[in-house]
Each structure stands twice: as structure tokens, then as C-alpha cells.
Amino acid sequence: MSDTLLAALDSNWSAADPAALTPDHAARLAELEQLDPALVALYRRGSEVLAGAADANALRDRHTALLGRERGVITLGLAEMPKLSVDERKVRGKALNLVKRWLTEVHDARREAIALEREAADALDVTLPGRRGFTGRPHVLSQVRDDLLDLFHGLGFSDLHEPRSGTRRVQLREAQLRSGPSGARRARHVLRGPDVVLRTHTSPGWVRAMEERKPPLRLVFPGRVYRAEAVDASHMDQFHQIDGLFVDRNVSMADLKATLNTFARAIYRADLPTRIIPIYFPFVEPGVQMDVQCVTCSGTGHIATADGGKRCPVCKGTKWVEVLGAGMVHPNVFRAVGIDPEEYTGFAFGMGLERIAMGRYGIPEIRLFLENDLRFLEQF
């Protein structure tokens, strides 16, 4: 029986041990030996050639020869059943069905294994770079500006924008508001006629805001300012400021200090020592300068060098670096805009974006900001 069926299989077919595909191969052979020894050789050979099929095509041929519905050996074996006795038929039928099921299992396992092998062979080099589009980076000054506006927004300050040019009348009136002798004069860019000038500070914004709005006021004024100065590593003829203004009943220097310290903790770091000291600014009385501890020398005033250290070049040995100016709004400013300084008090502050960015990122030259070299822009 088995021999005739075996003859239907190509004797040149490669064979392999099916034990890797069906772990209970040996047990099956033993079971078949008990049930119908005539089919043992068929099952052994059948499972071995399925396991030995090298690729999907070979496997398909062998599957057809073994399990094909029309001329497969199982079908042939079943076709010969009528020649057998009733008892033999019962045993043979059961044994053939068993062989059919087991071979199908071996075939399926082998097909799975071939698919896996094939996928493994088609593996991609996942380390090759992707087809990559460009990424855009916000300008470093934008990032500082956004951080500051977000911070002050969180503290309840709304933003206001002012035109960058103004009439000299406005600026002259501001000059008159300055306390005592005239404040430090900045070289101005004069536009068109003698009457229009580019702003040298963003502070004109808060004078105008107070004229147009009623307290309480909590505002920040970001903007570009201009000075008629020659450009070098540490001077630009145009740079950026953010001014702030807070006017309400009973605003004090204690509120100012809290606001400035919150700013320093948020923008620098939470534990960086700060100090406020007196300074003269027009528009404010008393005036305040905020310093943060020098990051370059960690507040020692000295930096280590090969020949024993030298004075810190950033803070010039003073251990502190100035970050902003502020103060209580001058009562004459309040009067000029029609606010009673007995009813309202307030503070104002102003800071430079470039100075903050230079300190935060260690940018050595102010010129880099407007040069827009991609190798610079893409770092931030």
C-alpha cells in the first residue's frame, strides 16, 4: 500500500527532519505504527519532503502531490479503500485522515517558516536616513520674546504694540517728564523732517497707554528700538526691548520686587541669586536696577585660567550682571497723563531681549542676531 503511494512522490525531492515543525513527530510515528503500520513510511516520507521544501513553489508542488484533492496520495489511498475489508477499511480510513491532518499541519508550519525566512531576507537598512523635509526654527530672539510674553501673560499682563516712529512732540513731552536734570540723551534717528523720530525706547508706549486707558493697567510693550550709533560686536543701531507697566491702587516696590524676581526665576533659573539696587532713570522714582549673579564666574568675580585665574570678563569682577531697569512710575508722569498719583501708584520695567538671549545662550556678539546665518539660527 504505502509503497505504491510512495511511488507517486518524486524520489529526488529534498527532505528535512520535520521535528522542528512538529515537536511531537516521534509520537505520531509511534501512534501510526500501532494503528496502521502500512502508512508509517508514507507519513515519514511525506512529512520529510514538506519540511524539506526550499521555497513556496516547491512546497506547493509537494502539497499537491500529497494532499491534492484530485491526485494527491491521500485521495489515492482513500480511493483504494473499497478493496479492503470492513475492519481494514475502518482502520485505514481513520489512519489516512490522521495522516492527512498531520501532513497539513507540517505543510502549514513550513509555509509559515518560508514566509518568515523570506521577510528576513527582505529586511530594510533601517539606519538609512529617511526622505526628510526641512524643519524650521524660530529665531532665538523670538523664543526669548515668547517666553517673556508667556511669563508676563501668566502674571496678568496683556501685550500692546506701538508704532516705531513718533512725533518729536511726544518725545519732547516725555523728556519734560523726566525728573531733575535732563535724562541721558540717546542719539536719535530723525525721519523725514525734523518732526518725526524713531523711538529710542519702548517706554513711550506706556505713556500713551496711560493716556488712553484707565487704571488698573497691567501691560507689556514689546518692540524694536533704534539708536543712531555705530555697529560693533556689542552695539547695534537697532535692538529689542520689552517694557512693562502695572498701575493700580497701592502698588509698591514690594510688588515690583516680587514681579522682577519671578521673572528672573522663570527666565534664568529658580535658584540664581538676584539683587535690586538703586539707579536713576527718567520716568521713575525710586529707580531700580536688577542684577543677577554672573553665570560665567558663578558669582566669584574670577575665572580659572592656566596661569592662575583672571578677573571675570563678563561681570568685570563685580560678580553681578545687570539685566533690567525698573522703578515706581514718577508722579509727574501720572499727572501729565491725568492720573492722580495720590490715588494710584505703579511700577514700570524695561528689559532688552538681546541682553537676555546673550546671557542665557552664551552668545558673544550682538551682531549675530540680525545676520541670519542659518548655522546660527538652526542652533536654537
Place this chain on the structure above:
Amino acid sequence: MKLPISWLRQWVEYDATPQQVAEALTTRGFYVEGVELHGRAYPGIVVARVLEANKHPNADKLKLCRIDAGGVELKVVCGAPNVAAGMTVPLATLGTVMPNGLEIKRAKIRGEESEGMLCSARELMLSEDHSGILELTELFAGQELKIGSPVDTYFPEPDAVLEVEVPFNRPDGMGVLGLAREVKAALGGRWTVRAQAMLAERAKAADTFDLKCEDAEGCPSYFAQVVEHVTVGPSPSWLVRALEAMGQRSINNIVDLTNLVLFEFGQPLHAFDLAKLDGPAIRVRRANAGEKITTLDGKERELNTEALVIADAKKAVAIAGVMGGETSEVSASTTSILLECAWFQPARVRRTSKALALSTDASKRYERGVDPAIGSAASARFLTLLLELCPGAKLGASRRVHAELEPRTLTLRPSRVTRLVGLPFAIDRCEELLRALEFGVTREGVALKVNVPTWRLDCTLEDDLVEEIARSNGYDKIPEAPLHTGGAYATRTPRERVVRRAREAMLARGLNEAWCGSLVSESEALAAAEALGDEPKLVRLVNPMSREGEVLRPNLLPGLLRACAHNLRQGASAVRLFEVGAGVLDRGGRLPEERLMIVALVTGQRWKHTHDTIGALKEGAYDVRGAVDFHDAKGLWEAWLSEMRVDSPQWRAYAAAGWKPGASAEVAVGASRIAWAGTLGQSLLRQYEIEVPVHAFVALLEPMVEAASATPRAKVPGRFPSVRRDLAFFVPRATTHARLHECLGGAAGEVLRSIELFDVYEGPGTPEGMKSLAYALEFQHAERTLAESEVQEIQARMVAAVARDCGGQLRER
């Protein structure tokens, strides 16, 4: 302003190190920028006598000396030509570290032992003199030198000098006296006996000199004093050193004394050569129009009538408060001088100094405000010192013109201090702090009546006194009040929201954000304005610093093109930049008009990276490794517009100088133009030496501010199945996509849900002069399923419309 500690100590008794003084001044508003040592010490260097100087046995140019180092005899080899027996010299003993860092060690020089080094002036860093060994009896003439004692015994002690940044409103700090007052208040010190005496001294005046102040507003106070029989000559070493510490070189004894008093009292003095004054007389008056004077620096200067001059009977001899004239300068031949000590109106001095572009130590003080009451003590100090330096001198004629000062009185409420500082202040504390600064204080109920000292010209308001109290008490004592919003809440302006969205949408397209300068050259500005069809009414600077920055940019193209050119020069293979900012043009208003806009440029490769290998490209095939073209760029701008919620922007061909002909467009919404896009023209790019195609986009942001702040109403998506159709049409080649698109949309009606162009074809199979445009259409009815017959009907309408409006036909399959 420099503040030598030794000088400070002549005025104030206090107990603190120079560092503590610096700290105290800084925290009170006088920022100390640094503390430098003036002079030096020479540990290890002693006074020695040369006993014998013999020729070195093995070297012609060296001498072998026997040295008395004070009871110890040493052998020293010396190369100086002047060394001789009997000299008193500085000897660096073994182990001494010289000022230049060299350590003196026992040495054998050409076989002879040397146990130290004799020093030249240069080796002690006293001068550049290295011609020979320093003779100490010459350096310390008149002093008895003890052999073996350290040379430091005879050198003045090194002095710490503070570099103080005097606040603009505190001109009193521009003299040692003013800073001494701050230190005294800060450290609880007291005036020295000498200081009390100097402050109490008064120069007496007789009415014997011919002096007239013809401009009482410009010069309310003037003191003239003649000193006869003076001897002009070099200053004594103490005076030279005192001025050196202030950074002032010595000129002669008279001028040096005026400078000394200037630095000490902050009161400028001037000495005229009396013999050169016609009259002799002094007239203080306005300058005549066009009046000329040659100042001490040898320059002839023309004055306007605003200037105040000091004149003699005939001519101007000085510009008041600014600089003296050359003709009356004190010189070696001067025998009598006229001392001037005056108070000039600060604004007048400031205007004259500015008009002449001449700033001096005197003008810097006068224009900020000299203590109007210090003149008498200052001139007394000058005259006392002058009589000491020139024992034969005699005071001659004098006269004083003096306007009486109104004392300034202010009222201070401690409640105001508490309210502004945010820290409770009792009346006693306010009084104590003000008294320490020499304010006169009397109580008046719950307030203080405060007499402002004459030197505090800055204190004119109650809040100025609040500042005095706040800074005296220390800003470090101010508490941090808890932050509260008091019910206020912050809003971002619609403008700021639009700017943020615009930036983020552009960043997402892979463009880097640039910040460019606002000042550009005229030719750049003209070309940029033209590109947007703007009348080139540029806003010009009256006082530009350079040709590259003479006008305000009319739009942001110039800055970005500069940046693009810069990066291409640096070898960038792709440049993608944008900027948000304002373009400025003169549109006839009182102020220039600022237009908020975003401008973007792209050039170079399409992808940041691809490694795809490309076979032979068919003509017109999309090359992933190629450079961005018009439609790549347009895709970026369309996506950006979509992110900006711009509703159905219409693209139309646009032509203007600056753009490549046939490759530029304008974008409109309704009737208004909001953007420009296209490939820039060669003539514009050539200005920046850019040789590659650059695609640009300009969009005005103001129109979007409104759109962005509108809140959209929600629409429920249709629930009935949609029907899709792909239709291709042959249309004449000149027919634009926009035209066909509009025609199809109009014919389809409201059931058309979307229409997408998916193919443009022209080639075999297209009729002559035609092209094929293929669209994917989707139809959907809001309330029911569309019947096939309805779709057929719509399709028929579309075909008819295309035939009628565009002269086209359906392309049958």
C-alpha cells in the same frame, strides 16, 4: 569718577575695607565698577649701599659689588654701567618676587656668586628708565634713608581707587566730598577734623575788582580773586600723585590746584593770567553772534548768542563753564592770576557744550548742577593751598556777585514712604535716614518738614525723599509681596495671536525664522517697493549712519534677500527663511504707515535629505532631488494660507518689476489683495549677487487679524453616501485651471462637495491647441442619497457649461 580711598579718609572717619565701601556705594545707587590698586608695594626690596664696585674677573660688562644691606654684607653681580661705590640703591634680596614675577635666586654668574639684585626704575615699574641702577637719594631727596630698611618705608602706601558710576541726577557725586557724604551716611562715619575745617572755610571778597555779571540768568554767582606774585612751576609730588590717582596728568602748580579742587569739591575753578586780561576786568555776558574764541586746546570756535562767555574789557577770554581761552592761559611767565569760581545755569552750559561738541571736566559738572553753595569753601581751599605752594604770593583785588538761594522745603509723609516702598516706615526712622544725608528735618504732626541741602538739586518732590529713604534703608530689605491679579486677566491682542499663528504655520513648512534690520539702502528699498506695486514714497533718515541704512524698509524683502545672499555665500544648499515685521511707507499721514506682513523666501533643493537614485528623468517628471520650483513654493504658501484660515484665496497672474515675467501671482480674498507670490526676477536678485532662482511670498497680516479672531460656526458633516466621478476636459491651452474650476463649480451647484485637479496633460491624443485637465469630483446631498440620474444630470450641466464658457469638451475614455 575715581574715588581714592586715601582721599576719602581725609574727609570721613569710618571703619570698613575698600570692598565694603564699594558694596555700600553700589547698594545706595553709586555703582562701583571696580576697585584698582594705585601704586604698589615692594616686599623683599631693601635700601642698600654699594661699598665697592669692581670689574668682574670673567666679564667685561659686569661688575662685582660689595653691598651693605644693613649690617649684612653681600656679594652682588651687576651689569649696570652707573653702579659705583657710595650709591644708595634698592636691593632685591634672595627670595624676592619682582613686580614682573621674576624670583630672585642665589646664582653663580660667570663663576662669581651673586646674592641678590640691584634694581633699575623699570624693574620696580616706576618708569621706563632702564639706563642704570636707581639712586634712592635722588628719588627720596630730603628724606633720611636707613640702610637695610624696606623701601616700602619710603614709598607711599598703595591706594585702593574705586571707579564709581555717578548717577545722572547726582552731580554732587562728581567730587570726593559728595561721595564722602554718601559713605558717611552709609557706614555711620563722621567728618574728620580736617573736613570740618575745610567745609567751614569761606573766601572773603572785597569790592575791589571790576566785575560785572551782565547775564544774571546765565550766571547768578561769580567770585573773582586776584593773586599776585605767584610762581608758576611744577607741582609737589603729593599733588602730582593725587591727580594721577584721578587719571589727571600734572600741568603746573596753578592748574593742578584748580583740578584738585574740582575733583575734591566738584566745583570747577579757572585761573586766568591777570596780565592778559584787558582792564583788568571781567564781564559775564552772552556771546555776540559769530563771536570767535580760541580755546585752550588751540581750536578756534565760533559761538552762538546762547553761549555765555567770560570777557575782559575788550574780548571773550573763556567760554563760561566749558573751557578757557588760549590768550589768557596761565604759563611759566605768569606772575599774577585771577581766580574764577562761578555757578552757571546748567541748561546754558549744556546747550553750549553740545553746540560746540566740547565736553570737559568742568562742563560735565556745570551742566548737571554744581552745589551752588560750595564755591566759597572751594575757593578758600584753593587759595590756602596756593599760598602754601607759593609762599610769596599775596591776595589782591576781589569781588563777589551772588544771588541768594531760596532754600527748598518739602513735606514728607511716612505713610507715603510705606505705601510706595511696601515696607512700614515709622516717622523716627525716616527722620534718622534723612538726617544722615544732612537733610534738615523738623516734625509737623504726622509729617516731616524737610530742608533740602544745597547740593541735592535732584530732590524736588516728596517721592524724591521716598527714594532717599528707600535706598538708605536698603532695597534688599524690601519684601516680596505675594503676586495677585486682583481680578484682572491678561489677553493677547488679536495682532499677537495672528503673528504667532503666522510664524508657527511658516515654521511647520520648514522655513527658519529670520529677524532682519529695518534700515536698508535706498536702491534696495526702491526695488522692493516696486515689486509690490507700491509708490516708492520711502521714509528716509535725516541722519543715517551709513548708505546701507538710509531708509526704513518698505517691506521685508531686502533684509531676507541680504540674509539669503549671505547664506548662499556661506555655501548653504537650500535657504528657506521668513520674517514677520512691519514695512514702512510714507502715505501722507502725520506718521509713516506701518504694514504688518510676513515675507518668505525659498531656494535650493526640495528635500533636506533624500538618497533615492533617479533613473533617466522624462521631461517634466518630478525630480525629488531637484530645486524647488514655482509650484513647490506655491504649495507652501497655499498650505500657509490654509493654516491662516484664509477662505478661498484667489490666485491671479501678476506682473511687476522685481518678479520673473510669467511666474508671479497675486492672491485676493474678495476684493482685496492680501498676498504676492512668485519667482523673483534676475534684476532684483542681481542687486544681491544671487544667481539661483528664489521664490518669494509676501502676505499682509492686518487683513488676517480679523479673520483669525472670528469664531467659526460648526457644521455637521453629511451622513448620506457621496458619489465620486473623475472627469477630464479638453480646453483651449490658454484657459486657466481657475477659469475651468470656477465654471465646473458654478454648474455643479451645491451638491458638489469637493473638486480636485489630478492631471494636466498635453500630448498625443490632445486636439490641436488644446490641453486636458482632469478633475476628481465628489457629490453629496445633505438630506438624502443622490440618485444616479441626478448625478448624470449634473454632469451634463457641467459639460454644457464647459462648452459654452470655455470652448471645451468632455474627454471621452
